[in-house]
Amino acid sequence: MCMKTIFRTAFYLRSNYVNKDGKVPVMLRIYLNNERLSLGSTGIAILRSQWDSKKERVKGRSTEVLSLNLELDNIQNGLLNIFRRMEFDESLSLERIKMEFLGKKEDIGTIMELFDRHIADVKKQVGVSVSAATWQKYNLCKKHFTVFLKSKYRRTDLKLSELTYVVLHDFDIYLRTTAQHGHQDAENLQDHYNLRGEVGCSPP
Structure with missing residues (x-):
């Protein structure tokens, strides 16, 4: 019986950096079974008090908040779709998922x-x-x-x-x-x- 491959994403606030506007970058990490890989910043920055760490989303219902959360949803769904396409590929790896997500097709060999x-x-x-x-x-x-x-x-x-x-x-x-x-x-x-x-x- 084949072991199920588990893939997930995690959004979190960077703990050691605040920009000039007092906002903190929302970071992204992906997991494949017991391995993990940081994808860096999502490009979204918010006040620390705005973040819901359990839901991994921005708190509130304003138009701006809904737009930011939609952007996070799109990032998550995009990564899940990439994983599903590669799920049964023998060369599946976090690096391959990352490269596909970032649109970098060239291989890194060393x-x-x-x-x-x-x-x-x-x-x-x-x-x-x-x-x-x-x-x-x-x-x-x-x-x-x-x-x-x-x-x-x-x-x-x-x-x-x-x-x-x-x-x-x-x-x-x-x-x-x-x-x-x-x-x-x-x-x-x-x-x-x-x-x-x-x-x-x-x-x-």
């Missing part, structure tokens, strides 16, 4: 291409839904991973298919020792890319 794509996407959002400090952390993570690859594997890049749990574990140890990042810093650096969710690998 981890460095993945880093570059994320960094470019985040840079466009600086001052809108992310801070310059966040963008710098993405660059720092790529820098550390580049040095790690050269020192540990004598490589300058990896195919996404080569990014296994063992590699991620070694990178985690590198961050905590050679790069001298504490436990929380190491977790935060990897979480910025959610590398395990990106490539669909998890601990054995």
Whole structure:
């Protein structure tokens, strides 16, 4: 009997950023079974007091609120439709769903291409839904991973298919020792890319 594939979306407010109007970006994350992947900002920003965290929608019945919630509904429905089209495809992954949703058909073949794509996407959002400090952390993570690859594997890049749990574990140890990042810093650096969710690998 085949295991049912479970896909869902989650909207939430960014906890560490407020724009110049005092509003907080509504963020989006998608889940596939036990994996997750952040899609970043939805482009919607609201006052923190307007958010219903249980319903994952904006509170109220005004025309503006209804329009914002309709936009969130459309995002959710669009992702669900993409999942349904790909549900029985052997190559189904969160990254494929993301690429289809964002309209980016070209394949990402290596981890460095993945880093570059994320960094470019985040840079466009600086001052809108992310801070310059966040963008710098993405660059720092790529820098550390580049040095790690050269020192540990004598490589300058990896195919996404080569990014296994063992590699991620070694990178985690590198961050905590050679790069001298504490436990929380190491977790935060990897979480910025959610590398395990990106490539669909998890601990054995």
